[in-house]
Amino acid sequence: MRTRPLxxxxxxxxxxGSEVARIMTTHAGDLAAxxxxxxxxAGVAVRRPSKVREGIDPALITTDAxxxxxxxxxxxxxxxxxxxxxxxxxxxxxxxxxxxVVSANKALLAEDGATLYAAAERHGRDLYFEAAVAGAxxxxxxxxxxxxxxxxxxxxxIVNGTxxxxxxxxxxxxxxxxxxxxxxxxxxxxxxxxxxxxxxxDAAAKAAILAGIAFHTRVGLDxxxxxxxxxxxxxxxxxxxxMGCTVKxxxxxxxxxxxxxxxxxxxxxxxxxxxxxxxxxxxxxxxxVEAEAAGQLMFYGPGAGGSPTASAxxxxxxxxxxxxxxxxxxxxxxxxxxxxxxxxxxxxxxxxISLDVADxxxxxAQVATVFAEHGVSIDTVRQKGRQDGNGEAALVVVxxxxxxxxxxxxxxxxxxxxxxxxxxxxxxxxxE
Ligand code: NDP
Ligand code: HSE
Numbered sequence: 001m002r003t004r005p006l007x008x009x010x011x012x013x014x015x016x017g018s019e020v021a022r023i024m025t026t027h028a029g030d031l032a033a034x035x036x037x038x039x040x041x042a043g044v045a046v047r048r049p050s051k052v053r054e055g056i057d058p059a060l061i062t063t064d065a066x067x068x069x070x071x072x073x074x075x076x077x078x079x080x081x082x083x084x085x086x087x088x089x090x091x092x093x094x095x096x097x098x099x100x101v102v103s104a105n106k107a108l109l110a111e112d113g114a115t116l117y118a119a120a121e122r123h124g125r126d127l128y129f130e131a132a133v134a135g136a137x138x139x140x141x142x143x144x145x146x147x148x149x150x151x152x153x154x155x156x157x158i159v160n161g162t163x164x165x166x167x168x169x170x171x172x173x174x175x176x177x178x179x180x181x182x183x184x185x186x187x188x189x190x191x192x193x194x195x196x197x198x199x200x201x202d203a204a205a206k207a208a209i210l211a212g213i214a215f216h217t218r219v220g221l222d223x224x225x226x227x228x229x230x231x232x233x234x235x236x237x238x239x240x241x242x243m244g245c246t247v248k249x250x251x252x253x254x255x256x257x258x259x260x261x262x263x264x265x266x267x268x269x270x271x272x273x274x275x276x277x278x279x280x281x282x283x284x285x286x287x288x289v290e291a292e293a294a295g296q297l298m299f300y301g302p303g304a305g306g307s308p309t310a311s312a313x314x315x316x317x318x319x320x321x322x323x324x325x326x327x328x329x330x331x332x333x334x335x336x337x338x339x340x341x342x343x344x345x346x347x348x349x350x351x352x353i354s355l356d357v358a359d360x361x362x363x364x365a366q367v368a369t370v371f372a373e374h375g376v377s378i379d380t381v382r383q384k385g386r387q388d389g390n391g392e393a394a395l396v397v398v399x400x401x402x403x404x405x406x407x408x409x410x411x412x413x414x415x416x417x418x419x420x421x422x423x424x425x426x427x428x429x430x431x432e
Contacts, residue, residue: 001032005040006321009074009099011065011090012081013046013053015188016104016131019310020078021056024317031314035321043068045081069094076320078313079103080131082192084111091116095123100324102316104131104309107196110205110221113212117333126329128316133206134159134285136308137301138315143213143289144331150291152214155253156430157287158280159206161304162189162197163229163249165283167268171237171246172281177230189283189304200228203251203266211253211264214289217339219253219264225344227267236268236425239354239396245270246278250430251287254347261342270352271431278431345405350379350429352398353411358419359385359393366419367395374410376402392421398429 008024010017024031024041032038044056045065053061062068069077069090077094079101081087087108091101092115101120103109109116109132120127130140134157143152158164162184169180181198184190189197196202204224211219229249240247248271253264271278276298280286285303290296302308323329357363364383371378377400385393399407407426414420 002037002325005038006035006075006324007040007042007073008317009042009068009071009077009094010044011068011077011079011087013044013056014080015306016309016313017044017078017080018053019306020080020313021053023310023314025055031318034318036325037321039317039321042074043071065090066093069099070097072097074099075324076317077101078317079105080313081105082107084108088112088115092119095119095125098123098125100126100320100329101128102313102320103127103129104313105129106132106202106205106209110208113209114218114333121332124329126320126323127332128320128330129209130316131309131312133209134287134299135161135301135303135305136311137285137287137299137303138312139210139287139299140213142297142299143210144334147289147291147294148331150293152289152291153255154290155210155214155251155287157251157299158248158277158285159210159251159287159303160197160200160203160249161283161285161302162191162194163200163203164280164285164303165189166198167229167232167237167247167249168281170234174234184283187283188306198228198230200226200249200266203249207251207253207264207266210251210287211262211341212335214253215255215262215339216334216337217262218335219262219341223264223341225263225265225267225347229268231425232268233425235354236427239352239425240270243270243352243398244274245272245429247427248277248280250277252430255339256342261340263342263344263347265344265347267428269428269430271429275431345403345408347404348401349404350399350401350432351376351407352396352427352429354424355395355397355414355420356392356422356424357395358421359391360419363393363419364395366417367397367414370413370417371397371399371410374406374413376406376410394424
């Protein structure tokens, strides 16, 4: 075993960083044995230096992250600050000064992964980011390495712990949306700005990363169709239950049947209670990967939180340190297919539409005609007159599979009918 330690700079010491530091300290002996050299925490960059940080030598704390990554003796930079800047500049500076990088920063990887990959390659360093998608679950490495000889056609799953926690609490405990979000935040699951979670930006960033790696192409954040969970109501959850379904925020990345394009989307969807994703509770994540030769693989585990995420960071740290000792590097970007990303309008799926309509003869036929005119075939219809005697009925239509553009056209036309008083909700139905 080499006695000279590998030096690690930790950028950020919050929910994730503090756990990374704790595990590095408590498991130092095992990590050294597995790597073949000791790893030493050489510095910890934070924003608030006076904050008490248990188990961390105060002499290591600095607010000058740039000086830390420029020191020249740092072997690995672990970036767990989050956000675009200063994280991007710190990572590229780290490469310039000879360090490899482990990051948990999905927002940055989705926004500008190409710049990071290019900088890593230019300087012959590693860029590892297992923790950026689905917390503790090994998913990036299986896609980048284990499945590198197969052809992945679909990646579908729950990749945001916070929203899964909120939907689960609303569904099973009758909790309110805000109350559940507060609980997820207190447990360290939510992003610094939880809007990223509830509006679907975090899941969209993860979908972009997964689609890029799975299909060997570049998929940016703007390529991902995104809807969050802020519009999901307890009425939607009740309606799903009546259909034998539940509601989950899904990320779905697909290769087109002709293989010439891909799609990536994030939105709430109803899934049958019999589907394995329906039983994914709290902040757990689960992802199905469908590959030509392997068939269907399922990855499941804790998707957020300090300790699970630190596990993924530490796995990368060990891999990067081993590479360093072997004077090797792991896989870089693989985007050779250059497949275009098709718009959401071309995605084909099923829909659950709740309408408030006038409770009078002929309305159902009128509504059905609009669906037919747009080529959207109806599977089931449920109508119930309201008890308050206001002359309205709740109409729920579930369609067969149809292109998203056809459904949008249908809804637009429905809104123009005098007899349709409102479109209460539109939700896709997946997993059947
Ligand atoms: P936190 O907000 O808990 O921690 C952020 C840390 O970065 C804090 O220690 C903060 O310092 C420090 N920091 C902020 N700005 C600067 C700066 N300019 N210079 C130096 N340090 C700075 O975030 P998390 O630990 O939750 O998340 C970190 C990263 O991990 C993000 O990219 C996130 O998306 C990702 N991630 C998080 C998961 C989770 O479950 N929380 C799961 C998977 C990934 P100070 O302590 O002084 O405020
Ligand atoms: N905020 C993220 C989530 C953290 O809830 O999934 C894990 O990436």
